Amino acid sequence: MSRSIPRVALHGAALAAALSGLALLLLACGYSPPRAAWAFFEGAFGDVRALTLTLLKATPLLWTGLGVALAFRVGVWNIGAEGQFYVGALAATWVGTSFELGFLHPLAAMAAGALAGLAWGGLAAVLKIRFGVSEILSTIMLNFIAIDLVGYVVHGPLKEVIGSYPRSERLLPSARLVRIFDGNRLHLGVLLALAAALLLYILLRWTRTGFRLRAVGCNPEAAEVAGISPGRQMLLGLALSGALAGAGGASEVQGVTGRLYERFSAGYGYTAIAVALLGGLHPGGVVLASLFFGSLEAGAGHMQRFAGTPSVMVTLVQGLVLLYLLATGLSRPVDARAREPG
Amino acid sequence: MSDGPPAVQASHISKRFGRVAALHDVSLEIEAGRIQGLLGENGAGKSTLMNILFGLVAPDAGTLHVAGELHAPRGPADARAAGIGMVHQHFMLVDSLTVAENLALHRIQDSGSYDRLSAVETARELGERYQLPIRPEARAGDLSVGERQWVEIVKALDAGARLLILDEPTAVLTPGESERLFLALRGLAEGGRAILFISHRLSEIFELCSHVTVLRNGSVQDHLAVKETDSSHLTRLMVGREPEPRRRVPALQDGTDAMAIQALTVARDDGGPGVEAVSLELRSGTITAVAGIEGNGQEELCEGLAGLRSPSSGRVTLAGLDVTDLSPLERSRLGLGFIPGDRQRQGIAGSMTLTENLSLRAHRRPSLGLGPFIRPEALQQRARDLMERHDIRPGDPELPASSLSGGNQQKLVAARELDEQPGVLLALNPTRGLDVGAMDNLHDALLEARSQGAAILLVSTDLDEVLALGDSILVLFRGKLSAVPDSARSRKSIGLMMGGETPEESRA
Numbered sequence: 001m002s003r004s005i006p007r008v009a010l011h012g013a014a015l016a017a018a019l020s021g022l023a024l025l026l027l028a029c030g031y032s033p034p035r036a037a038w039a040f041f042e043g044a045f046g047d048v049r050a051l052t053l054t055l056l057k058a059t060p061l062l063w064t065g066l067g068v069a070l071a072f073r074v075g076v077w078n079i080g081a082e083g084q085f086y087v088g089a090l091a092a093t094w095v096g097t098s099f100e101l102g103f104l105h106p107l108a109a110m111a112a113g114a115l116a117g118l119a120w121g122g123l124a125a126v127l128k129i130r131f132g133v134s135e136i137l138s139t140i141m142l143n144f145i146a147i148d149l150v151g152y153v154v155h156g157p158l159k160e161v162i163g164s165y166p167r168s169e170r171l172l173p174s175a176r177l178v179r180i181f182d183g184n185r186l187h188l189g190v191l192l193a194l195a196a197a198l199l200l201y202i203l204l205r206w207t208r209t210g211f212r213l214r215a216v217g218c219n220p221e222a223a224e225v226a227g228i229s230p231g232r233q234m235l236l237g238l239a240l241s242g243a244l245a246g247a248g249g250a251s252e253v254q255g256v257t258g259r260l261y262e263r264f265s266a267g268y269g270y271t272a273i274a275v276a277l278l279g280g281l282h283p284g285g286v287v288l289a290s291l292f293f294g295s296l297e298a299g300a301g302h303m304q305r306f307a308g309t310p311s312v313m314v315t316l317v318q319g320l321v322l323l324y325l326l327a328t329g330l331s332r333p334v335d336a337r338a339r340e341p342g
Numbered sequence: 343m344s345d346g347p348p349a350v351q352a353s354h355i356s357k358r359f360g361r362v363a364a365l366h367d368v369s370l371e372i373e374a375g376r377i378q379g380l381l382g383e384n385g386a387g388k389s390t391l392m393n394i395l396f397g398l399v400a401p402d403a404g405t406l407h408v409a410g411e412l413h414a415p416r417g418p419a420d421a422r423a424a425g426i427g428m429v430h431q432h433f434m435l436v437d438s439l440t441v442a443e444n445l446a447l448h449r450i451q452d453s454g455s456y457d458r459l460s461a462v463e464t465a466r467e468l469g470e471r472y473q474l475p476i477r478p479e480a481r482a483g484d485l486s487v488g489e490r491q492w493v494e495i496v497k498a499l500d501a502g503a504r505l506l507i508l509d510e511p512t513a514v515l516t517p518g519e520s521e522r523l524f525l526a527l528r529g530l531a532e533g534g535r536a537i538l539f540i541s542h543r544l545s546e547i548f549e550l551c552s553h554v555t556v557l558r559n560g561s562v563q564d565h566l567a568v569k570e571t572d573s574s575h576l577t578r579l580m581v582g583r584e585p586e587p588r589r590r591v592p593a594l595q596d597g598t599d600a601m602a603i604q605a606l607t608v609a610r611d612d613g614g615p616g617v618e619a620v621s622l623e624l625r626s627g628t629i630t631a632v633a634g635i636e637g638n639g640q641e642e643l644c645e646g647l648a649g650l651r652s653p654s655s656g657r658v659t660l661a662g663l664d665v666t667d668l669s670p671l672e673r674s675r676l677g678l679g680f681i682p683g684d685r686q687r688q689g690i691a692g693s694m695t696l697t698e699n700l701s702l703r704a705h706r707r708p709s710l711g712l713g714p715f716i717r718p719e720a721l722q723q724r725a726r727d728l729m730e731r732h733d734i735r736p737g738d739p740e741l742p743a744s745s746l747s748g749g750n751q752q753k754l755v756a757a758r759e760l761d762e763q764p765g766v767l768l769a770l771n772p773t774r775g776l777d778v779g780a781m782d783n784l785h786d787a788l789l790e791a792r793s794q795g796a797a798i799l800l801v802s803t804d805l806d807e808v809l810a811l812g813d814s815i816l817v818l819f820r821g822k823l824s825a826v827p828d829s830a831r832s833r834k835s836i837g838l839m840m841g842g843e844t845p846e847e848s849r850a
Contacts, residue, residue, distance in 0.1 A: 207714050211705050215698070218691035224650060225680055225688045226702035226758070227671035 011278060011285075011325075015292070018320035022313060036307040040314075043302020044295035050302070052186055056256060058294025060085070060268040062193040063248025065275030065286045066200055067117075067241040073204065073281050074237030075217040076125070080139025081245040082269025083146030084120045088113035088246025089253045090150050093158060093168050093260040096175030096253065105174040106188070110250045117246015118239045120146065125238035129231040135238065143269070151262045158260065167261035177255040189251030194287065196244060201283040213237050245269060274322045293318065347410035349374040349536035350395065350426070350505050355404035357390055364390040365560045368404070372505060377527060377537045379551035379568070381544070381580055383777035387560040388540050392507055395538075396428045397421035409504070427503025429494045429511060437483030441465055441493050444482050445500060468496050474526055487637070488519035495526070505536045512546060513803075516635055517837035524550050542580075544573045556580050581778050599662075600626045600797035601647070601678075601766045606656030608639075608646035616642025618821040619656070624766055624797040629788065631812025632801040632823070635840050639821040640801045641683060644770040647799070648680040649673045661765060674703065679764030679796075681755055683771045685748070689755040692744030696734070697725040699743045700758050732757040733783065749780030756787050766797045773807060785811060805833060805840070 023033040044054050064081040071078035092113035095101075101108050120142060127133040151166075153159075158168040177188040204210040213233050215223040220230035248268065253260055275293055279285030296318065300311035348371040357365040365387045372378045382388045393399040395406065397415030406413040408424045415421040418428075435444050442465035446456060465478035474492040482490065491511060498506055508527075512520045527550065531537055539551055547554050548568060556563040556579040563579040601624040610616040617639040624630055634640060645651040647658060649670040658666050660676045668676075682688035690699050701721045704710060710720045725739040734746070734753045743751060752772065759767065769788065773781040788811060792798055801818070802808050808815055815826040817839040824844065826836055 206716060206718075208705055208711060208716055209714065211698070211701070211716055215691055215694065215702055218694045219687075221688045222691050223702065224670060225648065225682050227669075227674045228702065229669060229671065 007280060011280060014278070014321060014324035017324050018317050021320045022317050025316065026309060026313065031307065031309050036303055036309045036313075039305075039307040039309070040299035040303040042299075042306070044299035046302075048184070050298060052184055053298040054291065054295045055186060055190055056294075057297040058290040059190050059193050059255070060248050060252050060265070061271055061275050061293050062197065062287060062290035063251060064245045064269050064272035065279060065290050066193075066197055066283060067121075067244035067248070068269075068272045068276035069279060069281040069283065069286050070200060070204075070213075070244065071121075071237055071241035072276060073217045074213045074233055074241075075220060076128075076234050076238050076241070077136045078121065078124070078139055078238055078241050079136055079273070080121065080124060080142050080242070080269070081248075081272045082265060082267065083139065083143035084117035084242040084245035085249040085252075085265050085269045086143075086146040086150050087116040087120045088249030089260055089264055090146075090153060090158075090249070091116035091246070092175075092250030092253045093171065096171035097158065097169045100172065100174065102174060105172065106177050106254060109171070109175045109254055110177075110192070110247060113250025113253075114243040114247040117249065118243035120246065121242020122235065122239040124242075125235040128238075129235060147263075150260065150264060154260055154262050160259075165261070168259045170259050171254060175254060176258065177251065185256070187251075187255030189255035192251065193248070196247070197283040197287050200244075204283070209236070245272070271318060274318055274325070277325050278321060346374075347407065348372055349409060350413075350538075351407040352391070352395065353405050353407070355391070355394060355401045355406075357394065357399065357401050363560050365394075365401070368557070368560070368562050370555055370562070370565075372536045372538055373553075374504070374536045375531055375534050376553060377531050377539055377551045379547040379554035380538060380540045380557065381542065381547055381554055381576060382557035383542060383580060386557040386580075388557055389509070390560075391557070392428070392509060392538075392540060395421065395426060395505075395507060397426075422501050422503075425502055425504035426507065427498025427501055427505065428507045428509070429491065429498060430509060435482040435490055435493060438481065440479050440481055441476055441485070442478040444493060445478075445497055448497075448501060465496075468500055472496055472499055472526070473529055486519075487635070488515050488522065491515070491519075491523065492526075499530075499535075503535070505538065506530065507538045507540070509540045510542070511539070512541070512543070516841040517805075517833070518841050520546070544576055547576070548573065558582060577778075598626055600624050600660070601799075602657075602659045603647065604657040604659075606643075606646060606653050606658060608642040608651050608653045610642060615639075615821050616651075617646065617818070617823075620821075620823045622799075622816070622823060624799055626765065626795045626797045627792060628813040629792055629798040629800055629811050630814050630816070631808040632799065632816050632818050633805055633808040633826075633836055633840055634801075634803065634818035636803050638818045640770060640803070640818060642821070643818065644680065644683065644768050644799075644801055647768055648678065648682075674762065674764075677763075677765030679759035679762055679767040681752075681759055681767070681769040681772045683774070683801075685751050685755055690743040690751050693742055695740050696729065696743055696746070696754065697722045697739040699754055700725045700728055700739075700761075703758060703762055728757045728761060732787070749776045749783075752776060752780065752784060753787075756784055760787060760791055763794070764791070764796055766799070767791055768799045768801070770801045771803060772800070773802070773804065781807075805836060808836070809833065 026033045026036050043050055045051060064085055067081050067084065068078055092109040095109040095112040124135050124138040124142060127138045128135045154166045154168055160167055160169045180186045180188065180191065204214060212228045213236065215228055216230045216233040224230050271293060275289045276286055279289035296314040300314040303309045304311040350372045352368065352370045355365055355368045368391060380388055390399060394401050397417050397420050408426070413424050415424065442461040445465045445468065446461040462478045465476065469476040474496055476489065476492050476496055482493065485493070495506065511523060515523065527537055541547060551568050553565065554568055555565050556576060558580060603620060603622045605619045605621055607618050608616045620643060622630070642651060646653050649668060653666065657664060660673060660678055663676060665673050665676060704724065705716055705721065710724065711717050722739050729737055729739060732753050734750050734757065743754065746754065756772070773784050776784065788798055788800065800811055815831060815836065816823050817826060817836060819840060819842050824839065826839065830836070
């Protein structure tokens, strides 16, 4: 715990470095950094609408970021949050368009999304444990399968009946996640994601199961000697990780888009890796990191409109943050054995 | 013997790592034609001094002279050019190449060409010149540990070494191979080379060296001529206190069968045989000690029994139940404890706290939590108690385990296993790399567990430890166990068995 203070400082430094990198770049391209910054700030935090947008953009990143953080804490490299997000959205769409379940409908669709993600992650875990397939490869491959599966269903089985777009029917109103405030787009999924962060924190910090998950992440061999089965913990970790990402997909469909379409995710599952690492793989840190990345998304459009700065600049910031984290070795908390003496 | 300047002279060397003074004002002269011993416990600074001589570490203060000339190596290449050769504990040979090719490697770098026949010829000449029995056309991977060491030495000499540094070279050798090595080293010294022989075994210093330097806590305690000292004096210098002779206490009871192993065969990682058809009974209240050179199946035996490797055949019963197919957890619930051989890799989770490491087993106990939840303060209190009882320092339970010294890490692993009050305790090289004090602590802990009725299997490459603690002794050689008859219970005959001779021969 005593070492967490300099680490937080380092994460701050990585952020600051990325932002100054952006400022320099803007300057070099002939834009005014202060103006861009102000426009960005207005777009991300300036008023209720801006804050809402930041929160909405942060939510899918929070769900997937929590999933990635959990897997990494168990020492499993889940690169598949993207695919798990897709199958979660797919399952939620199916439940949300095909059944009429009354007041249980939002919950049922959400659960379907989480279950689909759980299965998608669990599949990679089984491949790893039973056949020794690297989860890095299998989760990436499963991403392609999930993305194309969604592409197929919105052209085929779940395609809207009227209209010619490759997209699903609208979710039944009963399946939508309710809005928190009248006249505001914030939906229940935002709160559920925050609750998930709290639950994940409790799991890792206060439960016997979480203790075992962490032990395997720190040193699977020592854990096994002490009677903790690495395989079982990795299965659990990867499945729960997938469930979080899958719930994220459901949350996005039920709370924001209301229907599924091709290329549904804006790369949330990949950005989630940067979110998880920037957040120090800690649930609280992931909340903050997802807000930061959410604000980047929210501010980018505004910056383009009012300072004329290309919005891709913020993608650059995301990349720079990740680079700085990699450079400072902050991305390796689960690779702690490399730091040990001897 | 020599009139000129010493082959190597280190003057007032100091080196700090952070707040720790690894070396403080260390001076050392190594004369040509002399075998100089360097004696000290682990952590005394032997390795740091060696790494400074070899250019791997730069000193904070002090100077080095080689044959009277100032020597400030910026890396091993400089040290080699100055005529300093090092034989590492972990050999640096390319397994898939032959001995001749390994020896030719550094010359290829110079000339850029390679001719197989001349390489074999050169290797043969080198072996003859230095009187080391190397086999030029054997693959390095097929060599025994002793043979690999010959090749390492030849390689260093061929690179022009005038000073040869050997870091604990006998740790991996049979007593017979050690003899052979000593013979070769004496020949090299007579030929005018200087040799720095690093060890923490007194007997070897007396057998081989003419002079010895004792290091403790980074400072030179004394430079002595071996003829003018004795082992209790050297031990006092090395440890800082008089060692207590350990008396062998006979086993308290002839206990019941705690674990029975029948015809157990466990494969190595590469598929080869690790242990083959091993049978053994462990009785409660006794220590069964297994001696053997590293790599003869020790790891496979212990990990097979602990449930970490599945045996290809055979049966293991624990407390009367067949546990052959049970998981490590199920075995530990039946009272099996394991102190693994590689504490960094298998014993501790370095980035977790001491509390967490001590809780790796105990976190399941109902008394330390509530339903699915743990009670961190209960775990911490228990950790505090254990750390006090087992003298684990420093005493802050929230420090990461990687911050502990090796000895304290081992105490931590032992404390965790013993606190489960195992009926059967497996210990693989439990005192490897520990200094005398920590070793004593661990031996006390094992004897304490024995007196409480534990059946202990002590598998160790340290023959002294086996002789000191074993109520009965076996030898593991190429995956086979053979019992040592009481009549053959001596360093010499067990040493022969460790090299593959049968007990009958060794008794004769």
